[in-house]
Amino acid sequence: MTNREILKILREIAAFFEMEGVSFKPQAYEAAALGIETYAREAEEIYKTGGTDALMEIPGVGKGIAGHIEELFKKGSFKEYRDFKRKYPIDVLGLVAIEGVGPKMVKLLWEKLRVRAVNDLEKAARAGKIRALERFGEKSEQKILKGIEFLKQSGGRQALGFALAEIRSLEKMIQLFPEVARALVAGSVRRRKETIGDIDILAASKRPARVMEQFLKLPFIAHVYAKGTTKTLVKLKNGLDADLRVVPKESWGAALNYFTGSKEHNIALREIAIQKGWKLNEYGLFKGEKMIAGRTEEEVYEKLGLRYIEPEMRENMGEIKAAQENKLPRLIGYSDIQGDLQMQTDWTDGENSIEEMARAAMSAGLRYIAITDHTKSLAMTGGADEKKLLRQMEAIDKINRKYKDLKFKVLKGAEVNIMKNGTLDIEDDVLKKLDVAGAAAHSHFTLSRAEQTKRIIRAMENPNVDIIFHLTTRVIHKRGPIELDIDEIIKAARRTNTVLEIDAYPDRLDIKDEYVRKCVDAGVKMAIDSDAHSVNHFKYLEMGIGQARRGWATRGDIINAHPLKEMLKFLKER
């Protein structure tokens, strides 16, 4: 049984306990589910070697839940879960995924209307049966239908990189409101998560009611869920929900901290406050009635005895301890990238010529790029064979001669295809001539974990391969990652000095933050590339930098955050 299946069952149990009004157990099961979700290894694997003791190493998993998981491995189920399922034969997770529907409502819907799943609920709502229930009305019924509609059309989340430009223009508009002293988008956008479910906007103002009025007049707004004097929740025309909160200027820092999250990070901060006998909320840090910090985020962290923690690190994944011990890394900066090592041109499936890409990269502030068109086994892209690659090298030489006074360099590269058995589709004597040889898998996504791991490691062992592009091949909202033993991959990368790419394209972001952190810890170098297929895609490098920062990477960890000479020297000597 996979981690994914286990955490789904744990989440179900949490919801069942909540339906029954049991205290604390819901949070305990939720915490265990989160622990498994973020655990790097498969629980079944560690159970095989270390039993329930090993399972209890997972954060949030104690004796009780470890026992349940053991039964899941042995029998596929356990008693409490079976009892709940018998009592409530319903799709509780599907139902609570609807905006505004929680466990208590699910219980009522089941008991009164025999609602088992989302389509039952939709039918009941359309038939006007919801409004007849006690404590429900016509509005609740409409709200449920809208929630179902949204869930259907968007799956609830969007890739941040695709929405970021729009979010920034919304932020700018609010900043320009005359009554607004400061405004910033907080939440998962500020933490640069891969995908976002909503936009949390924070504004400081003396006249919150006026700000809300102005906000509701903005052209982006499709629907208003809730409006108050300090908090308004709307749906934007782009399908995202936006939440605007207005606070007094004195509370700006505390509020920004609170609304940036993550929830887990905030809880940990509040616990530190409690230990000191204080209270932390979105209005400030309080000692009794007296506010002792909150004007700036820096002030809040300082008062709590912490160094300032960058938003991308706020996940309660060790950053608080590091901040206490003054051991936070100095993260790579958003303007540190000097070159881009993966892009495609009209030689294969890109939209623009080599020269157009070079010019666009220059305007994006880059000093060098590598042209990495696909290779021959990707026939549908017009992938290059050895001859075509050699021709492209000549074309690149020509462009470099043309631009030699501009201190900008186009490197010769390729996105060489990794075959099923881990060999490459380009001969070694041609690979040797490239400045940057990236290798990537584009097929055979369903190989077993062992085969897939062996395949990628074999590609890394080719001394001509510099970088593995988009290691896990996942596409957000489209397909999951290939099965890999990531620890073995990182070991092999370390041994062969192979660079692992952080592909910055918004629905790839591959490798993910958790793996970035493993690379940082193991001393494996990475490259942040746009994977641009058009001159408009260089802007996505920012998403890759965000991903690197979420994985605690410093400038030293990223080879293309260095000048060309240094970067090439690294590739040559590796």
Place this chain on the structure above:
DNA sequence: GCCGTTTTCGGCCCGACTGTTTTCAGTCG
């Protein structure tokens, strides 16, 4: 049910808004 520089019991984050309520439970972030 989990957890521990207030350790093996007694805690477990905190506040805003909605709807349908004459005082608050439920949901969300």
